[in-house]
Amino acid sequence: MKKYIIVLLAILLLVSAPLTISASEPYRGYTYSSTDEGTLDVAAPQAYLPTAVYSGAKLGVTLSSPEDLQFDKQGNLYICDAGQNAIYVFSPELKLIRTVTGFDNEGTADSFSQPYGIFVTENGDMYVADYGHERVVVLDAAGKLLRIVTRPDSDLLTETFVFQPQKVLVDSANRLFVLSKNVNEGIMQFTDQGKFLGFYGSNTVTASAVDIIWKEIMTEEQTEKLTQFVPVEYKNFSLDYKGFIYAVTAVSDVGEPIRRLNLSGGDVLVRAPIDGSEEVMGDVSYPYAGVTGIVGPSSFVDITADDLGNYYVLDDKRGRVFTYDDEGNLLYVFGALNSGQVGSFSSPSAIAYQQGRVYALDRANAEMIVFEPTEYAQVMQQAMSSYLLQEYDTSLELWEEIIKRNNNCDLAYYKAGYCLYRLMEYPQAMEYFKLVNAKEAYSDAMVKHNQIVMDERFELYATIAAVVVAAGLIAWLTVTIIRKRKAE
């Protein structure tokens, strides 16, 4: 009997042991690390995790196809829904303030048709890309119509051109920018009164040398039969805290998929990541055609910038958000597509950054996902901000903390090295630079270090050199004298 009880107890123990239940993240954290053998895809801690998912019901509205979201200066959230033809305004606590479905157009009640984009200026004016009605509607904070921007009459536009605004934006100089469907000349630029100024930030066409030679050889009829080389169309844009426009194109292996445009439309995005790749393009290694599943490079739909100079790019192909710093270093990647878990995307449409959180809209699931930074991302953001404030001691400690959490983080070694460089701890800085293969930074630190060594011990080295030279001279002289005497 005793035996049986022991066996029973043992079985009970065995059965009850693995009963711990754990919730895992809906996606894998990773980053890219560069070596002499190429860029490798390495595991990284989770940086942002979905903490809340807001469906229409949870927000107290009907969402069917949310296309764009925007925060105003007070932190109010504007969501525009192309399915409901409505714009919802929420307080910072996500309580519904009002719903804008129409406006008074010179006495008659007017409404939106498929509003795809919204922009709210600092004084609360709302710019709505009224796609279905082929116009941009400008309302003031109270919802009163200010003006309507329709298809401009311009020699720059062809006869068949249809004005179908999808995204709108107003910059600090009060210029209105519109992304219209099927326009690949660039971003349409208007005055604040709606006068068409021309195209802005035009894409350049990339044609290889072979293409150009073929074009010279072929007849005009043959050229027409070829697929035309057209610039890539901009997909979305947003303003950063300095008033520059960040713009994304959908195809990311052609030209530069992410751009930062200055006042005259030139691309000023810094592409100098520490791995020396000069590329800012989302996923670096991905399967090419011929594999089942998703192939090809990332395809961007939206971009948003925070107040540290970092920017977040949304890839709708794989449902990932790529975060870059102002030098083009990949900080972290988060988000997933159809992972079957709460917080994964189905068809992401827009993102916005507000107070450390990243808000993303999903068109097909008709919901808003809120991502919050984990401790890892928070430490990294603190490290970056203290570096910007020139508090190198603090920054160094934080970057070393990052290294402890993720020893694959090339950037952390590099930045820690630079903190040490600023603190004039050159030998230690060199150690860090060596670990991430940063040859130029290492060389700079070495030069500084050598200067110090030379300053400290110049007398010693100079004495040694003088003694060596003198000894050499004396030896040479004695040898020649002895030889001469022997010859005599």
Next chain:
Amino acid sequence: MKQALNILRHPIDGVWDMKREGTGRYRDGFILILLAIVAVIFNRQMRAFIFNYQYNVPLEIIKEVAIVVLPVFLFCLANWSITTLMDGKGTFKDIFLVTCYSLMPLIIFMFVTPILSHLLSLNELAYLTIIDFTGYAWMFIMLYVGIQEIHEYSGGKMIGTLVLTAIGAAIIVFIALLFFSLLQELGSFVYSLYREFSMRL
């Protein structure tokens, strides 16, 4: 050793003396090749971090040996095949020894530049490049002069045979690749035959 220094200082006369007096030994050639392998590995491992583009790549001895041995033998074989048909006076031994002796500048430079590289920063990259280049240039000049001397060629004929040597080397590489891929095919055929039998019996 004395002969090596003599050839290094006076390539033309040195090679001529070696050929006339028959003082060349295969042993010397192999020692030089061994030294060259050591030099290549030393250069790869000891070169300062900032100038070393293989710093994080693990060392594979076989690869380093092949980098030295294969080109030397390929050149000797190709040059010998061509020059025997073109009235070259040199024997295979001569060609081999000249090739090995011309590795000397490379050996010296590959021991010196890694040490020097530790004293330079990235701004002085140009100096290191020039020094490296000097080593290679010296090697090729010695090879050219030595080969010309042992075959007793004129300048034009020498250049012609060098071009033909390059073509010959390419053909040898091609045939070798062909041979090895055929061997592989044969191997896999025998293996599949073995599997077929072992499954059925």
